Amino acid sequence: MNASEIAYRRVVVKLGTSVLTSGSRSLDKAQMAELTRQMAHLMKAGVEVVLCTSGAIAAGREHLQHPQLPDTMASKQLLAAVGQSQLILAWSQLFGIYGFNVGQLLLTRADLHDRERYLNARDTLNALLAQGIVPIINENDAVATQEIKVGDNDNLSARAALLCDADLLILLTDQKGLFDADPRNNPDAKLIPEVANIDDSLRKLAGGSVSGLGTGGMATKLEAADIARRAGIEVVIASGQHPDVIKKLSCKEAVGTHFCAIEHPLESRKQWILAGPKPRGQLVLDEGAVNAVANKGRSLLSKGVVSVEGEFERGDTLELTDANGRVFARGLARYNAAAMQKIAGKHSDDIESLLGYDYGDAVVHRNDMVVL
Structure with a gap:
């Protein structure tokens, strides 16, 4: 050869x-x-x-x-x-x-x-x-x-x-x-x-x-x-x-x-987000959030989350889906499941008052996300 x-x-x-x-x-x-x-x-x-x-x-x-x-x-x-x-x-x-x-x-x-x-x-x-x-x-x-x-x-x-x-x-x-x-x-x-x-x-x-x-x-x-x-x-x-x-x-x-x-x-x-951790939970997004994440390269904000599924901790891998259940992205959670339930659908400005703390506006940052 x-x-x-x-x-x-x-x-x-x-x-x-x-x-x-x-x-x-x-x-x-x-x-x-x-x-x-x-x-x-x-x-x-x-x-x-x-x-x-x-x-x-x-x-x-x-x-x-x-x-x-x-x-x-x-x-x-x-x-x-x-x-x-x-x-x-x-x-x-x-x-x-x-x-x-x-x-x-x-x-x-x-x-x-x-x-x-x-x-x-x-x-x-x-x-x-x-x-x-x-x-x-x-x-x-x-x-x-x-x-x-x-x-x-x-x-x-x-x-x-x-x-x-x-x-x-x-x-x-x-x-x-x-x-x-x-x-x-x-x-x-x-x-x-x-x-x-x-x-x-x-x-x-x-x-x-x-x-x-x-x-x-x-x-x-x-x-x-x-x-x-x-x-x-x-x-x-x-x-x-x-x-x-x-x-x-x-x-x-x-x-x-x-x-x-x-x-x-x-x-x-x-690459590690895509290939390594098994998703521990799932976030269902509204149409506007799907468009912002999938097509505009934006981070996911709490306002766009319709529902939260699974038990997960901060830093765990999540699947992001549209209203039809289609998985279109993976990312790392900035909040655990209990916190995510409280802030889902709420404005980012309300996170601290709802939780008593905040880890930033994004619940999944674009730097911690892979769009599929």
Whole structure:
């Protein structure tokens, strides 16, 4: 591979369970070896590679010879605890063939929710890359409860791409990309080669998981693509079975579905608001406030809040919706839920008299807000 042909300096590769198992009940070691070869050649050409891997639970089932277990969270955590060590061992051995060491990062939503832990994770990731070590990222399924799970490795890979300031996020799956209809039941479905904007009509095209082995379908890949592209990162959804797919994508060859990066990416703090904390509440806005926030770049004032939902504290992430329930922005609360209930619909000048204190006119400042 010629370094001059490569268009990117830092690439995140996400491998879904269906890719790693080739649709079977066990890890496909030959497929893993082939993908490792591609990533290693990319690294030898000077590109930094971060691997976001699924497959811990599948590896656990295989290692324990597919035991009959109850369908509970504890069973999944048991399988993940056993399988994670097998998975990282396999990747360590495969990358070792090419002289590369690997380092494991197991993350939960809590690591991304807290700003300090988010920055610590970013520092660790960058330190590994600086030493030529391959960061291998997975969700910490062995300890994660539903409340602290990111939920799928598509979204986790997008957050990893933000953490390390990647140029390209490659989402490899068992499909060739995003189609204009479901290719599983429509023979006339056509591949969409490029996407400039992710809207509601595009989201309707996204179906579920084909294999049933993983937690992510095309819908989660669209969510991941939207997060990454807002941070200025290009995204491609492609088939893990396509010959030399990683090499071709790194050289900007037309494979799969390419999502264009937004030209003016969000600054670091707003990337964290979008990718890190799970929203703890919701504010419903009147029409004037929606227009001011969405179209005029204004902060949200208390006067424009129609109703307040959820229990949240000052500094928590909130969703901002219109009267129809459409989420159009995210931002950090300047007041907790109890205070927000008291000042909703009231003029900013009345905040201090209503609460006995004030943190400023804006209930969500535009500097702490991402318009979607």
